[in-house]
Amino acid sequence: MKNYLLNIFMQAANKLNYLNEIELTFTVPNQKSYGDYSLNAAMILSKKLNRNPRDIAKEIVDSLEYDKSIIEKIDIAGPGFINFYFSSSYNTQVINQILTEKENFGRSQKHSGKRAMVEFISANPTGPLTVGHGRNAVVGDTVANMLERIGYKVDREYYFNNAGRQMRVLGDSVRLRYLELLGYQIHFPEDYYQGEYIKEIASMLKNEHGNKLVDEDAEGIFKQRAEKEIFADIIKSMERIGIRMNNFYNEHLLFEEGRIESLLNEFEKKNLSYKKDDAVWLKLTELGNDADKVIVKSSGEPTYRLPDIAYHITKFERGYDLMVDLFGSDHNATYPDVLAALKALGYDSEKVKVLIHQFVTILQKGEVVKMSTRKANYITLDELVDEVGADVVRYFFNMRGITSHLNFDLELAKKQSDENPVFYLQYAHARIASILRMTKEEGLGSSLSNLELLTTESEQNLLKKLYGFPDEVLYIAENYETHRIAIYLEELAALFHRFYTECRIIGSEKKLAEARIALCIAVQTVLKNGLSILGVSAPDSM
RNA sequence: GCGCCCAUAGCUCAAUCGGAUAGAGCAACAGCCUUCUAAGCUGUAGGUUAGUGGUUCGAUCCCACUUGGGCGUACCA
Known part of the structure; x- marks a missing residue:
């Protein structure tokens, strides 16, 4: 229908030049009496041409040549809307199209030949996926599905790091629980991982190795095993809601391949960084951002910004035409740094689309549950799927715009699952x-x-x-x-x-x-x- | 203090670049099954779009300010 309208307007534009000057947007009016499609061009043009919109509308309608068996009538209404009414027999043709195209109806080749990557979830393997991750997971996968429908070849990627302080704490949490199982007196710090899954992993290690690991340090087998088990769990949770990644990108690879090093050199060479107080700073103010930020701490360790930038460079190098990042609102301060740095290095940062979704507020018995993986205060995605099923979970997170804060009342979700x-x-x-x-x-x-x-x-x-x-x-x-x-x-x-x-x-x-x-x-x-x-x-x- | 996001019916949310009488679901009320699934349909009620100003033919949408909330604002990720 829309295509037909665009066609007849292209012909009319030969007679009325001003039609070329604006974008024609045909909208479906919210009231049936205003026809099947409506055009507000005359009102927009009235400003430009300094003429009465209804006169312009009449001129446009008079210049249109159309098939009466397709368009039944064209009206001018209100301040200058042009309303189109299609014939009922023309409307039925969509059935032929759908029955021919079947599962391809709704697909478009507009972006075929292009490659896109959607990076989402990207939770570090410190614990099970929570309901909070659920929104990111579901929306990310759905964005990927949509891009596939309009022609993109899409890769889904999960970025993670298994180094750093949090992972050390994770390993040590398992170590302490292991010692505890062997009967040692331990002091388990408050800021360690409190979840039951830590004990389960410790128990596996005890069953397999007995007491042979008492002298191992946290970074070795404890951390490795924890990561392995937790990841297996995460992947299982993802599969339950139909998500399968094409790739898991380990931040560590960036170090192994020397990308961090060479990126640092490049910043220095291009005079985009400087040293101050033993740390290396990125000149973000010169790139239009609010403040310079540290990229290498005085300890010699890079901050997350550096690998984030290096990681995005790999995406460009891998040839993607579109790179979508899906983050929770807690990341809303970090991506401008990454984008500015990429731009300064000569990459087309327009190809990176950052989607920020607002947080899910979990209500349990009428009270807000503050989720924390470390404090083991969370509701897992698995528990939610057990309770209401994968379809409801997927639909629920897809029902609302991502800029909206989302209230999730667990009791209500269970009770109203029928509705x-x-x-x-x-x-x-x-x-x-x-x-x-x-x-x-x-x-x-x-x-x-x-x-x-x-x-x-x-x-x-x-x-x-x-x-x-x-x-x-x-x-x-x-x-x-x-x-x-x-x-x-x-x-x-x-x-x-x-x-x-x-x-x-x-x-x-x-x-x-x-x-x-x-x-x-x-x-x-x-x-x-x-x-x-x-x-x-x-x-x-x- | 500063930055990003948000505020719409009792509740949860929509509203296609700024368009015509702001719409759904849930909850409430009144109806509809001897016929293809009543997990459905029809109707009623429910609104100063947080507030105040501005921009224009026209503002839920854009701008300014105010109020209230979320997330940031680290040599954490």
């Missing part, structure tokens, strides 16, 4: 599957030869909604607005449920019944395609 909107979508899909089973028994199949019989309001509304799907996917993917897939699907499901209530298939005249079956298949296909972007299953029965 979660995800079931509304899945129910629509299952209902259609059921219809298809029943109609088959009645000897009815789908037919595309009498689609023009689909003239009722609920049928027409469904058709128009279906038409919008590819545009919607493209828009959402290019703007990283994952939650709008959920909104679209809820609207589609609502239109279907209404259609279901108003329009019967079995019992209708055969030609009409078969056209309606075709419509059902089209709706089912789009529901399934949309749900698969979200990573939510589309059941055939519920």
Whole structure:
């Protein structure tokens, strides 16, 4: 539909030059009486041309040449909106398209040939994934899914570091628990990892090695084993909600390959760093940021900024056209440093898209749970999946815009699991599957030869909604607005449920019944395609 | 103090570059199953879009200030 409009406007632009000067945005009005698509160009132009918008609108409409069997009428309304009404028989053509393209309906080749990387989760292996990580995990995977739909070849990557103070503390936590199991008197510091999983790992080591490890230090087998077990756990948790990484990038590799060293040299050579108080500072103020930051501490250890920059350079070197980073809001101060440094080094930092999602506030018994992996005060993602299932978890985190703070009331999530909107979508899909089973028994199949019989309001509304799907996917993917897939699907499901209530298939005249079956298949296909972007299953029965 | 994000119906959230009468779900109330799944449908009620000013044909959206909240602001990651 939109493409047709763009076509006729391209022709009109030959006559009216000013149409070339603005971007034409066709929107779906929020009120049906304003047509299927609406254009506000006349109002925008009125300022530029200093003319009455309604006069401009009339001039535009008069210059359009269109097929009356496609566009039924064009109105000028309000201050100068141009409203387009498509014919009902044209609307039905979307069914042919969907039934031909099937799972590819909604895909676009706009960005084919390009490679993207989505970096997400990136939690260090110090403990299980929590509900807090869940939002990052689900949104990251969904962004990756969306980019794939618009043509990108996407890699999912998890960046982590297994060095540093936190990991030393982790190793020592396991060591102390191990000694404790062997009957030693220990003092377990408050700022050590308090979680049960530490004891479990210690217990494994005791079972396998007896008391042979008493003289080992924290950094050796204790830390290594902890990392291995925790990672195995993290990967299992990810798999439960359908996430599979292409690569795990260990920060340590940056040191091994000498990238940290050479990056430091490059900063020095380009006069972007200086020494002060035994530390090395990056001249971020000269690059437009607020303050210079330390990249190598006086102890000789680099701060996280340096490997972060080096890591992003590897992404450029690996040839990605788009690099998406998904962070929680606690990182909102760090990425400008990385981007500024990359730019100063000559990389096109526009190719890096940083998405910051706000935190999830967990409410348990009406109170806010402050999550801390170290203090073992957390609710794991696994516990949540056990409680409500993977589909609900994926849908819940995909339902809202990432800039919104998200309240997660655990009691409510459990109690209302039956009323979660995800079931509304899945129910629509299952209902259609059921219809298809029943109609088959009645000897009815789908037919595309009498689609023009689909003239009722609920049928027409469904058709128009279906038409919008590819545009919607493209828009959402290019703007990283994952939650709008959920909104679209809820609207589609609502239109279907209404259609279901108003329009019967079995019992209708055969030609009409078969056209309606075709419509059902089209709706089912789009529901399934949309749900698969979200990573939510589309059941055939519920 | 400074920076980023947020404030919309009782609750959780939408609103496609600034568009027409701000929409859903949940909760509440009133209806709809001898016929394809009632996990559904229909209707009612619910709003000074935190507040004040500004920009213009038009502001939930942009700007300024105020109030309230989240996260940062480390030689932690």
